[in-house]
Amino acid sequence: MIGKSYFLLLLLQAGLAQEWKVHTPGEVMVHKGSCAQIPCHYTYPSHLTNQPRIGIWFNNENGETSSTAFHSKDHSHELARFRHRTWLSGDLKDGDCSLIIKDITLEDAGPYYFRIEFDNVNSYNYFPVTRLQVSAFHSKDHNHELPRLHNRTRLSGNLKDGNCSLIITNIRREDAGPYFFRVEFENGPSFNYYPATQLHVSNFTDKPMIVPEEIIAGKQVNLSCTFNTTCIRVTPVLTWDTHGSVSNTVTQHGVTLTYTSVLSLTPSLRHQGQTLTCKVSYPTFSSEETLTLTVQYSPRNLSITSPAVIKASSINIIEGKSAVIICSVESFPASNLTWRRLNVIMNRTSSNNELWLEISSITCMEMGDYQCVAENEHGIMEGSLTIVVECRDFREWKAGFLAAGITLSIGLSGFFIYKCVRKMRTTGRDHSAHTKNVSRNTPGEQSDRSREGRMMKQETKARRCTHEYQGITSENCESQKRKVEEMKTNHHINANQDNDIYANWNFQEEAVYGNI
Numbered sequence: 001m002i003g004k005s006y007f008l009l010l011l012l013q014a015g016l017a018q019e020w021k022v023h024t025p026g027e028v029m030v031h032k033g034s035c036a037q038i039p040c041h042y043t044y045p046s047h048l049t050n051q052p053r054i055g056i057w058f059n060n061e062n063g064e065t066s067s068t069a070f071h072s073k074d075h076s077h078e079l080a081r082f083r084h085r086t087w088l089s090g091d092l093k094d095g096d097c098s099l100i101i102k103d104i105t106l107e108d109a110g111p112y113y114f115r116i117e118f119d120n121v122n123s124y125n126y127f128p129v130t131r132l133q134v135s136a137f138h139s140k141d142h143n144h145e146l147p148r149l150h151n152r153t154r155l156s157g158n159l160k161d162g163n164c165s166l167i168i169t170n171i172r173r174e175d176a177g178p179y180f181f182r183v184e185f186e187n188g189p190s191f192n193y194y195p196a197t198q199l200h201v202s203n204f205t206d207k208p209m210i211v212p213e214e215i216i217a218g219k220q221v222n223l224s225c226t227f228n229t230t231c232i233r234v235t236p237v238l239t240w241d242t243h244g245s246v247s248n249t250v251t252q253h254g255v256t257l258t259y260t261s262v263l264s265l266t267p268s269l270r271h272q273g274q275t276l277t278c279k280v281s282y283p284t285f286s287s288e289e290t291l292t293l294t295v296q297y298s299p300r301n302l303s304i305t306s307p308a309v310i311k312a313s314s315i316n317i318i319e320g321k322s323a324v325i326i327c328s329v330e331s332f333p334a335s336n337l338t339w340r341r342l343n344v345i346m347n348r349t350s351s352n353n354e355l356w357l358e359i360s361s362i363t364c365m366e367m368g369d370y371q372c373v374a375e376n377e378h379g380i381m382e383g384s385l386t387i388v389v390e391c392r393d394f395r396e397w398k399a400g401f402l403a404a405g406i407t408l409s410i411g412l413s414g415f416f417i418y419k420c421v422r423k424m425r426t427t428g429r430d431h432s433a434h435t436k437n438v439s440r441n442t443p444g445e446q447s448d449r450s451r452e453g454r455m456m457k458q459e460t461k462a463r464r465c466t467h468e469y470q471g472i473t474s475e476n477c478e479s480q481k482r483k484v485e486e487m488k489t490n491h492h493i494n495a496n497q498d499n500d501i502y503a504n505w506n507f508q509e510e511a512v513y514g515n516i
Helices: 002-019 392-440 443-468 472-493
Strands: 021-023 027-031 036-038 041-043 054-058 068-071 086-088 099-101 110-117 123-135 153-155 166-168 177-184 190-199 209-211 221-229 237-240 245-253 256-265 275-281 286-292 297-305 314-318 323-332 336-341 344-349 354-359 368-376 379-390
Touching: 021 123, 027 036, 027 190, 036 123, 068 086, 068 099, 123 177, 123 190, 209 286, 221 237, 221 275, 237 256, 256 275, 297 368, 297 379, 314 323, 323 336, 323 368, 323 379, 336 354, 344 354
Parallel strands: 027 123, 314 379
Antiparallel strands: 021 041, 036 099, 054 068, 054 110, 086 099, 110 123, 153 166, 177 190, 209 221, 221 256, 237 275, 245 256, 275 286, 297 323, 323 354, 336 344, 336 368, 368 379
8 A cells, every 4th residue: 555655646746747847948149238038938737827926037057046137026136237137028927937138248148047936835946957148259240249359259260171269368257158159151050069168267377487407606597487378369478587688489389389588697696595586477467487596506614613622723632532523514515524634534424514523532643634625516625623632641741840840949949048058157157266366466467467468369369350351451450460569568667557457457268358
């Protein structure tokens, strides 16, 4: 019983479905600015004959209700661009659903379908859709073309050869939409070729292409910017944002035109990291391509550093300590660095602009000059550093000499102090003894001894003066001799007198006035 009920339901639905029908053309061709009519006749179940109804036309093919072109009950549901431009040519009660659109625009092109609504249950969408085509190109009379497409469309070939390819120049957003081809023979048949071709217009995304080249500082380079197009009548303009010598050429391969602009410049290090832009321009749009410059150059600014203090390109290291020296350089591509001493490689690295050299427990044998060599494909650069090692033996000898010097100084100081003290004591004892002897002698004896000593002293000085000095100094010696004679004469005159200061004076070597 359930199976029979299900079968009867299917038959009932099939019968009802057969009553919902529509007759519309698949397409309607119209010129921009004219009036278009989409013929439409529909049928519906007979039990709805006396029911009120609403007729709606939609400008889409997927059943969306947001693109309403016409609403028989409430025009506020219509899209703004259709308002006051659409109406029905007949009466819905008579099954006439034909739509009229006046002042056709290119935006009006596209699919249309009709919908009938009796109530919430009895409503129906009539398919297939009708495609409204707005003519864009007319091979015989260009007056039939849309004004916005006038002078922008042409055929690329000959219709007699079966070539109906269409070219549209200076594409605009409003050019988007479906396009189909129609052929009309004079006094003969006409035919519309389907399916239509949908033209999508997006932002201009075609960009010129900069051909990368190796850029070396100080060496001239030619950079090429190319752009391909199939539009023959409109010529793009290629420009650079950098000053330099520019040459432009154009070549054609089939239907493709290739525009090329070559920029010649001599880069330097100041160009490193800068951008270079090639721009293609049309009358209504443009696009550009940017290249970041990477300039290659030989090693430069080589520097040698160390944790130790560097003075006059050398460092001092105590024997047994570790020595660390660092070599760094600027270059692109990165340099190969090498540390060497006496042409012997101590350390090396590849494609790295920094290299360390560490010598653990350095010895005096490792003292000397160390060279750092930086090299890449564009050049070479060297630097050097001297390592001075303070050897342990030298430091020990230095400390020994210092201790010996201090000891010797102390010893000599004590010796001289001892001699001076001893001499002073001896001089004091001799003077005391001599004083006692003088007190025991008679005045005559004292006078004789004094006289004899004084004369011997003066004679000795006179002989020594004559022997050691010559010239003008000999006059002084003669004067000295005369003084001796005078002293002798005075002594004889004043002998044994108490007021003779020479008579009783002791002229020994230690006497204070012995050399007067």
